[in-house]
Amino acid sequence: MKLYYAETLAPRKTCAVAKYLGLPIDYALVDLTKGEQSKPGYLAINPNGKVPCLVDGERIIWEADAIISHFAQRAESDLWPRDDRQIDVLRWFSWNSHHFYPHAGALYFESIIKPMFALGGPDSSKVAEEQGMFRKSARVLNQQLKGRKWLLGDGLSVADFSVAIALPYAKKAAMPLAEFPEIQRWHDQLNTIEAWRNPFPVRSETSGTSAANAALHA
Template sequence: MIKLYYHPSPNPAKVALFLEEAGLPYEMVPVDTRKGDQFRPEFLAINPNAKTPALTDGDVTVFDSNAILLYLAEKTGQFLPQDTPKAHGEMLSWLMFVATGIGPYCGQAVHFSRFAPEKIPYAINRYAREAERHWGIIDERLATRRYMLGDGYTLVDMSVWGWATRLSFAVGENWATLFPNVKRHTDEISARPAAQRAMALKDQFAFKTEVDDDARRFLFPQNTHLRA
């Protein structure tokens, strides 16, 4: 049985979407990162990076959301592009673009604008502009095709969707005006029954929502020494 170690945030959401789309049976294991569950020894044995999501499939362990998507796609043969070198190259490029660009810059934009103990204008502007630049590239890509790799819905679209559903939080309420093609793409995927089921997973457990001092200690342990 597949086990998905889950928290209601963008990266686990994309994996949940794939599992629901593929119709794979799985067990969801909640990891409440604001309570420090990610630092429990049993979770660190699965993901030494102490981040969600992680996935186990028998004796297979995979962490990093994009690695999990690729593993599941290859396991099932679903939501992959055409079997050509060109299509394979595009898939890997865009999947890594989300992993190394969209995710980190959105995450840092949110951190410095909302959670950093000190509001640093340079850092806020730096990450906000880079997040917008990366999403502008996605928007331009979607201006000329229905999905990220063309006419077919793939794991790359799921990877983009996970972060796009949080764009109002990361970029601002005007994100749909800035990125109309991303909005169209996000709305289409969010209307899918599998996406509705994936989004409803967060309601199965009472995850902590407030970011109090304890939560900050677990979410940003490297900054603990900065707090009196």
């Protein structure tokens, strides 16, 4: 399996699940600062021009949530439930995409992505607006976590890896996480997992870029 990734939010969840499951992955770094995601070679794999993207034999899978579900199924892991909780996984994937992630991601963009791409500093009015929307969605998540160890109950699932993905950057991105004790407790549990804390493959600055360039132009 070859995973095209960058060290940003959506690829982070795929790298974390792959590492957690101990899967044999050939990692190909896509340098977003150089626009490698828009090169013809990469667009032939993922016409959306986004990361991550997985090539598993003849199968190509876009979208991080689909990729982590594929990883769990391929590994025959309980991260992908084998009962009616599958519907709950899809529900939280959808909820996260439409409610929580857009606002957590916007805060991440203002404080982390903008400096990375020399787009200036955070827009204070945008940050305040997104913090308000973050709080609205976080209240729903905080309530869901009451009385549950993980998002779906007693067992860790791909839903946890998906929904929490922006939280490692909460402090840097001015997310008001401290206002939500159940979310903080849940993320503290995730932080006990090495693959969550350090999901990205170890690489040198030159070898990682060279590998990605070779993959993109093969």
